[in-house]
Amino acid sequence: MIRLTTTSPTFAADFTALVNARREADADVARDVRAIIARVRDEGDAALADYTQRFDRHDLNATGWQIDPADWRAAYEALDPALRDALDLAAQRIATYHEKQRPVGSDTTDANGIRTGARWNAIQNAGIYIPGGRAAYPSSVLMNAIPAKVAGVDRVVMVTPTPDGEINPLVLAAAHIAGVDELWRIGGAQAIAALAYGTDRIAPVDVITGPGNAWVAEAKRQLYGVVGIDMVAGPSEIVVLADGQNRADWIAADLLSQSEHDPTSQSILITDDAAFADAVAAEVDAQIDTLATAKVARAAWDANGAIIVTASLADAISLIDRLAAEHLELACDDPQALFDQIRHAGSVFMGRHTPEAIGDYVAGPNHVLPTGRRARFASGLSVLDFMKRTSFLQLGPQGLAAIGPAAVALAEAEGLPAHARSVALRLN
Ligand SMILES: NC(=O)c1ccc[n+]([C@@H]2O[C@H](COP(=O)([O-])OP(=O)(O)OC[C@H]3O[C@@H](n4cnc5c(N)ncnc54)[C@H](O)[C@@H]3O)[C@@H](O)[C@H]2O)c1
Ligand SMILES: N[C@H](CO)Cc1c[nH]c[nH+]1
Ligand SMILES: [Zn+2]
Known part of the structure; x- marks a missing residue:
């Protein structure tokens, strides 16, 4: 596990190294x-x-x-x-x-009778x-x-x-x-x-x-x-943002819940309270050995775990967005205020009584989520992943007369005369 503090002179470089570490697909x-x-x-x-x-x-x-x-x-x-x-x-x-x-x-x-739309079909x-x-x-x-x-x-x-x-x-x-x-x-x-x-x-x-x-x-x-x-x-990941009012044993268990998946899993605690960071680190060490999955959890925590101490919870927001983690827990009094400012995370678990593991099993939202910072551009699994959309259009003489000449002009400008002719023939 590495421990970083935002006030350290090497923090920017250390955090960039953490963000860029290639845990999967080497x-x-x-x-x-x-x-x-x-x-x-x-x-x-x-x-x-x-x-x-x-x-x-x-x-x-x-x-x-x-x-x-x-x-x-x-x-x-x-x-x-x-x-x-x-x-x-x-x-x-x-x-x-x-x-x-x-x-x-x-x-x-x-108004010109031009019909356009889209229809969804299942895969x-x-x-x-x-x-x-x-x-x-x-x-x-x-x-x-x-x-x-x-x-x-x-x-x-x-x-x-x-x-x-x-x-x-x-x-x-x-x-x-x-x-x-x-x-x-x-x-x-x-x-x-x-x-x-x-x-x-x-x-x-x-x-x-x-x-x-x-x-x-x-x-x-x-x-x-x-x-x-x-x-x-x-491989699973979690970022937990927690203030010092949390129970260290709860937060340690949350971190380990994802470390135990895979030696290349990653669990990161961000907190604004250095004493709480110490308490969680000690709890993680104490809890690991009690797990049947200790070997995997230990390997993941030692190699990829991190604890980051910030000056305030607000300072964590830009770090969270750069990590774009699969799971993000917001264990603080007003999780909504932080959630409103966060853009990149696969799934967010708000409040002290919403452990990530509840979402793994029974809450309802999907637990298949993008990892490896892909929450910047990808979303969790949904019904839409099993469907695709077909667009359609239908024109009559009036509609074609209204927009056809523009198509002819653009086709000619692109140097595609057969396209232009295909429209123009119907206009004449
Ligand atoms: N991101 C998500 O939404 C999400 C959800 C659930 C689980 N997970 C992740 O799924 C993973 C499950 O991993 P797992 O290993 O238990 O099961 P797995 O089914 O993903 O992988 C097992 C298979 O990996 C292959 N394999 C193992 N070692 C190999 C090697 N050296 N070379 C080539 N192939 C090899 C074998 O074919 C083996 O059958 C974990 O990383 C977990 O974190 C992710
Ligand atoms: N945490 C995993 C997604 O990264 C999902 C899962 C299934 N069972 C337990 N956990
Ligand atoms: Zn899990």
């Missing part, structure tokens, strides 16, 4: 992913079986390539009732939140990546599949790695609740490539959504264009 990851993608494109299922053996340690031809919907239902029905209720509550809240995102098209006709085939290397993510099944179904996607294809051939029953139960259509036991960059290009067994999809580690995120980035993607959603 040169090796990009090169390895390129090789994996090329092999899956050329060798299809054989490459998938080989990579699954290498990274997930099981033989797909023995364990099975797919898991059957009957098994999803059985897993749901066998769940402990409290867990089933928790999953149902999460699904219902996520559905309610996302149903409000359905877009409306437009259809207007002006036909969506691939959803559900991470599964270090932890199982039933919550990510709901976060991806529910918006896809709200959008009206015909075919939702879920891929997830099953290390050592084991699958978490909660992941199956979530697939059942969310109405997934196919479930393949493949993960990593190879699964993204299979969804993008298709193989003998797996029909290709039109868009791929979902989070994953550095290899998954880089594969989506490299395959964008062959296939649509939601965003690059890599």
Whole structure:
């Protein structure tokens, strides 16, 4: 963990180094992913079986390539009732939140009878990546599949790695609740490539959504264009802005909640109270060892964690915007006043009783969010990622007469005579 103070003479350089640190997709990851993608494109299922053996340690031809919907239902029905209720509550809240995102098209006709508009249609085939290397993510099944179904996607294809051939029953139960259509036991960059290009067994999809580690995120980035993607959603991050009135143990737990995802995760505390910074640092150290995920959390905190002490909470705003983090907690008395001034963050958690982890599971907004400072230009997963818009126009003789000559003039000015003729012929 590094500790910075805004009054230090080296702060500007130190903070810039923190902002620019490349935690994900370094040169090796990009090169390895390129090789994996090329092999899956050329060798299809054989490459998938080989990579699954290498990274997930099981033989797909023995364990099975797919898991059957009957098994999803059985897993749901066998769940402990409290867990089933928790999953149902999460699904219902996520559905309610996302149903409000359905877009409306437009259809207007002006005084010359020129009709213009736009119509939204669902993507036909969506691939959803559900991470599964270090932890199982039933919550990510709901976060991806529910918006896809709200959008009206015909075919939702879920891929997830099953290390050592084991699958978490909660992941199956979530697939059942969310109405997934196919479930393949493949993960990593190879699964993204299979969804993008298709193989003998797996029909290709039109868009791929979902989070994953550095290899998954880089594969989506490299395959964008062959296939649509939601965003690059890599190793988790959190920035917590907290004044000295918070409980140090609460804030330490919030920081660790994201550090425990991945050794390349990043957790940053910004506070205007140096004594509170000390207390949180001590709490993080005390809490890490109590976690079953201590090894990953420790690696992430040591390598990428940061505590920044500012002179005031207001001084933190420009720092927060430069970090453009996936998650931002505002643990202070008037979070709204700060939120009003912040532009770049994937999702914001306001007030002392809104830990980021509540949004990971049950609040309703999507937990698939842009990482690596991409909140400057990207948004969290939504129904719109599973839809696209087609514009349309319709003119009669009067409308064409009104705007056609301008089109002819512009076409001639561009040196495109066939364009000009196509309009002019109809004007005469
Ligand atoms: N940004 C978000 O919205 C969000 C949401 C949930 C989870 N996450 C992130 O998802 C990630 C989940 O990671 P995970 O590892 O548990 O599962 P994962 O499914 O993303 O990755 C596991 C796969 O990675 C591949 N892999 C591992 N080591 C490799 C190597 N050396 N070379 C090539 N491929 C390799 C393997 O194919 C393996 O099956 C975490 O980073 C977590 O922070 C992000
Ligand atoms: N925090 C993750 C997004 O970065 C989402 C998640 C799922 N389960 C637990 N956490
Ligand atoms: Zn999380």
